[in-house]
Amino acid sequence: MYTHKFVSSIDEVSPHDWQALCTDNLFCSYSWLSALEHSGCVSKDTGWKPHHLLIYQDAVLVAILPGYLKSHSYGEYVFDWSWAEAYQRYGLKYYPKWLCGVPFTPVTGQRILCKELTLALTEYILTTLKHGCQQTAWSGAHINFLTEQLTPNRNFMTRYGVQFHWQNNDYVDFADFLSALTSRRRKMIKKERQQAVNSGLHIRWLSAGEIDDVMLEHFYQCYQNTYIKRSGHQGYLNFTFFKLILSTLPESVRLCAAFEGPQLVAASLYLCDKHTLYGRYWGALEDYQTLHFELCYYQGIEYAIKHKLNNFDAGAQGEHKLTRGFKPVVTYSLHHIANPMFSAAISDFIQREHRHIEQYIEQCTLVLPFKQQ
Incomplete structure (x- = not known):
């Protein structure tokens, strides 16, 4: 049986327990995320209030989602400014929202820290986040830069992006x-x-x-x-x-x-x-x-x-990387929007955006500098 709780500081989890689930995930490591908190780079004052989700099975910690309550969309690199503006036009509040990700770091990686991500655990986490939006003032819940798509869930939309990485x-x-x-x-x-x-x-x-x-x-x-x-x-x-x-x-x-x-x-x-x-x-x-x-x-x-x-990730964006040997790679993020009307509109936007991204990747491959494509 799964249970959960949210904590407002990484200090509420022991480094040993955190790292046991994080393994070799550099940017979700206890050292990296605690440095962000202890330096004051992430806090309520900076618009990144820590709100980590802990999942237990029979009182044993089995999963962690590094999470933050956001009062803006800076430093995320999965851009949703147009969504926030649409909310504002209708007199609704887009912030706070809950975000699972690494602050100021557009690096793909494991976001649900666990030893085995089963279907049951995935469903429990996504359902917990949906209920969290219903029970609070969150406009939605978002998981940015996942390593790969999770099992499709009707309450979460998959959004695609593009970065440019060099491969050895x-x-x-x-x-x-x-x-x-x-x-x-x-x-x-x-x-x-x-x-x-x-x-x-x-x-x-x-x-x-x-x-x-x-x-x-x-x-x-x-x-x-x-x-x-x-x-x-x-x-x-x-x-x-x-x-x-x-x-x-x-x-x-x-x-x-x-x-x-x-x-x-x-x-x-x-x-x-x-x-x-x-x-x-x-x-x-x-x-x-x-x-x-x-x-x-x-x-x-x-x-x-x-x-x-094997790989060199030189950061987000930058089409000029293509002619220097960096290839386009797909990135993934998951989004739950609590308001049904906006959820439907954003879902339509994401589907249209996905088609454009597929075309964009095809265009990018045409300008790669390799003799044999």
């Missing part, structure tokens, strides 16, 4: 990767890499143990500077968060940094697990020609090849 085809080195591309794209990439070299900057890969407080502060300045230039506001993550993950996830953190003399002037922060390299946070003090491509893409590809990693 057992390349020996970067030159071997380039040999798989058309001549035109090889020349483009070589030219961009040479421009980065011509900047006169020295590029180094650093492990967590090599990143001292001064270097971390310089990276953080780069991160905030670029965020403000791009979006007009500061980045979602604070210095305390980055400091915490250096100490709690040292085996996973890597920094690809560019130095002008002894001074760090640009950097891309990566994380890695056994199979995948994740490019997450980029920043620079000034604009350097093609340096973004070098630190965020080409250096990452080289690292993945050298360390025999």
Whole structure:
């Protein structure tokens, strides 16, 4: 028999119990999510109030859904602003909503943390979320960036998205990767890499143990500077968060940094697990020609090849990744909308959107740079 409860802090679950269900899921790990909470990056004040769902079977914890009550839609990367605007036009409240996902992190992965996701457990979880919407003021319940589709449930809609990931085809080195591309794209990439070299900057890969407080502060300045230039506001993550993950996830953190003399002037922060390299946070003090491509893409590809990693996820969006060897991959999210009228309208929207995404993926494959598609 299943039972459940919601908790308002990850501290209400022991790290041992959390990790026993999370296994090697980096971004849903206790270390990553607790760093977000303990740094204050996620809280009621930031619009990410922790509200994790715990599932028990005969009083034994068998599943966890990292969850948050949202008062806005920032930092999710599954965009539902038009849904919120439609609610507003009808004088209804779209917020709060309940979201299962990793704040500020559009990385696909296990979202229902459990040892075995059975049909019975899936049904209980989705029914619990539906009832949660009925019993509270939530407009809906959402699960973002699942590894794959769950068993179809009539109360939840599956929404599809597209990202661009690089996949390792057992390349020996970067030159071997380039040999798989058309001549035109090889020349483009070589030219961009040479421009980065011509900047006169020295590029180094650093492990967590090599990143001292001064270097971390310089990276953080780069991160905030670029965020403000791009979006007009500061980045979602604070210095305390980055400091915490250096100490709690040292085996996973890597920094690809560019130095002008002894001074760090640009950097891309990566994380890695056994199979995948994740490019997450980029920043620079000034604009350097093609340096973004070098630190965020080409250096990452080289690292993945050298360390025999299967995949390289360089972040959300970015069609320019296609011509640099990143292929389109499908992402999944699940959505329950409590209001029947809006549920029907959004379901129709998602179906039409899915057809467009299928066509979009076909178009993307036509511009891939590989000699043999």
